Amino acid sequence: MTVLCVDDHPVLLRGLEQNVRFAVPEADIHGFTNSKDALSYAKGHGCDVLLTEIELYNHGGMRLAEQIKALFPRANIIFVTVCSEKEHAKEVLRLRPSGYLTKPATREQIAEELRNLRYPVPDASPSLRRGCI
Numbered sequence: 726m727t728v729l730c731v732d733d734h735p736v737l738l739r740g741l742e743q744n745v746r747f748a749v750p751e752a753d754i755h756g757f758t759n760s761k762d763a764l765s766y767a768k769g770h771g772c773d774v775l776l777t778e779i780e781l782y783n784h785g786g787m788r789l790a791e792q793i794k795a796l797f798p799r800a801n802i803i804f805v806t807v808c809s810e811k812e813h814a815k816e817v818l819r820l821r822p823s824g825y826l827t828k829p830a831t832r833e834q835i836a837e838e839l840r841n842l843r844y845p846v847p848d849a850s851p852s853l854r855r856g857c858i
Contacts, residue, residue: 726752727753731781731789733782755770760789764789791820801842822843
């Protein structure tokens, strides 16, 4: 399972990566502080799950999610954001994300979202398949 984590705050990004690693230790997890690098990586390596902040500097997380979905229609998008649901509800719903968490997102919340992906990943962690996180 290839998981991309994107947040323009390095400390928050490290925390997000650690929480994903806790939930799925064997996943291929990559963190990025900007959408351009995340998109470039995805083009070359794929993307099963994208966890992104909506309000990213320059090209926002919403735009990144749209680009990832265009490249990988079955990519699971999970927004992990400071934005309230009301601010971006129409845009978020249009993308049909797998999940939406407000910061600070706990390990347990992230694990729950990964257990309930919109598009289950065939080679996902045995703990995800069994729902044992």
